[in-house]
Amino acid sequence: MILDFQYYLFLAPALLLMMWAQWRVKSTFAEAEQVPANLSGAAAARHILDAAGLQDVAIEQTPGMLSDHYDPSTRVIRLSDAVYSQRSAAAVGVAAHEAGHAIQHATHYAPLVFRNIAVPAATFGSNISFILLIFGAIMGFRPLIWLGIIAFGMVVAFQLINLPCEFDASRRAKKLLGEMGIVDYEGGVAVARTLNAAAWTYVAGTLQAVLTLLYYILRFTGGSRDE
Structure with a gap:
């Protein structure tokens, strides 16, 4: 599929959205870096x-760069160099988002609980699905093909569960930063723009996973008979 033009054509909407979202994140983050914050x-x-x-x-x-994340297994927030030390709307927005994940974890926020449960299955599915599909197609063994599709379905399920986690963490970040006076009105606008831009990367990633699953179903089970 690396040389399959139809694959890239099928995924074009998600790939274009991802490129736009990544550009948007970088540009809004750079703008928000110029807006001061109190911490x-x-x-x-x-x-x-x-x-x-x-x-x-x-x-x-x-x-x-933007390697920030919350690790629920060790209960540690890891912040990239710029976010850790900067006193800007960009820095506090990203940091507050990760703090939002820690609060979700502590309060047993249901989507995060399901997401953490789904991580091993999604990792396994991502690693094994392509192998199962290729060998199933080479051998003409449809049960193996369906196992590959189901395995990649775990990746899609994880992406869908992850969306509300990310949206909720951003909602908490915007609310808390304003309530605690860490940013003023201008800073709040910059934070919202940055986190909203980041949300589009999650949407694009989910769309890419869904379209990939649909491509696998059509390619290996419904379309071509010449595998």
Whole structure:
């Protein structure tokens, strides 16, 4: 499928949306970096966590650009260099988003619980699905093909479960940053623009997974008979 033009044509809407979303994230983040905030990203996350009674959640600095994430297995928020130390709307917006995930975890937010359960299955499905599909097609063994489709379906399920987690974390971030006075009105607008742009990357990733699954179904079960 690497050389299958139809595959890329089928996924074109998702790929174009992803390229636009990534450009949008970089541009809005760069703009929001110019808007000052009252705290650094790390300090904002710490303030939000402490207010929620989550003093046991650690905050660490991690290398990379926008490599920020919350690790539920170790209860650690890892913030990229710029986000960790900057006192900007961009930094506190991203940091507050990750703090939102930590609060979701602590309050047993249902979509996050299901997402964490789905991670191993999605990882396994992503690694094994293509192998099952190819060998199933080569051998003409449809049960193996369907196993590959089901395996990739785990990836799609994870993406769909992940969407409400990300949207809710951003909603919490916008609300808390304003209520705690970490950003003013201008900063709040910059935070909203940055997090809204980031949301489109999650939408694009989900769309790509859904279209890939549909392509697999059509390609290996309904369309061509010459595999």
